[in-house]
Amino acid sequence: MSGYGGDEARLDGLLLQALRLDGEERERFLAELRGSDADAHGKLLALIELAERPLALLETARSDRADALAALSERVAADDAHSGRRIGSWRLLRQVGRGGMGSVYEVAREDGVFVQKAALKLIRSDYAAPDFLARFSLERQILATLNHAGIAHLLDGGETEAGDPYLVMEYVDGVRIDAWCDERQLDLDARLALFLQVAEAVDHAHARRVVHRDLKPSNIAVTGDGQVKLLDFGIGKVLDADGAAERGERTATQLFTPDYATPEQVLGRSAGVPSDIYQLGLLLYELITGQHAQQPADVTQASLERAVCRDDPPLPSAAAAAAPPP
Incomplete structure (x- = not known):
């Protein structure tokens, strides 16, 4: 393909918007796009799959976008x-x-x-x-x-x-933790109380030598009685293609969401207890400010390393003052 811009640049912008949404919010976003631009909707579905795949595969797929988009669109359509x-x-x-x-x-x-x-x-x-x-x-x-x-x-x-x-x-009948906080307009103390529930659950797992590797709002639900439930605990290790996290080796097959990626994941290193603690920090920042602590400009390796490994986010107090949670 010649160059990278125009429609492709627009698709990358839509991709970043979609990756910052989960569950019903993402479905609504995609439904609106399908109504206004069916072609972009189909391509975006495939790009979401690419973005949530291991980074090495993402970069390979970008070199031949047309074939990758066609193949992945077929897989997405077959899910139902x-x-x-x-x-x-x-x-x-x-x-x-x-x-x-x-x-x-x-x-x-x-x-x-x-x-x-x-x-x-x-x-x-x-x-x-x-x-x-x-x-x-x-x-x-x-x-x-x-x-x-x-x-x-x-x-x-x-x-x-x-x-x-x-x-x-x-089966957990609940609402993702950020939506729970925002819909009920919880104050800081209530948000911290929920976060402490999350931290206690993570501590319980760490005491048994189990790490999560993918702590983010869409993997944390709150039930009707206010009980936090962490989903998919330990699944990352089961899916690890070569057991590298267990042996401390470098791997390019880690799965992560860009806004919640850890330095270890971006650099292809072992993701263990420190990664979970890092993601707890990202979660706390988001719950008290309503914003992501790290916001990569796109999903390339350079942008991820800059946003995750080098750039410092605004202080939570400054971020919350500028745009407090709803």
């Missing part, structure tokens, strides 16, 4: 076809989320023994390590020790007939 299927002991009821590495469904257990509602994360096979099932069997024993009110429990897992891995977790 899973509703109504049975996977293992679980019947897929409805899709409740979609991201770069797969889709999340509300499911019901149908094995004639238990009646149970849960959330099933159907993972694309190209995201899982070749020895995913063996690793999952071992890691599930560790994750099962996370018996804490603030952590959603891992219930089951396996592989579909098509070879796509899946994980089944406790």
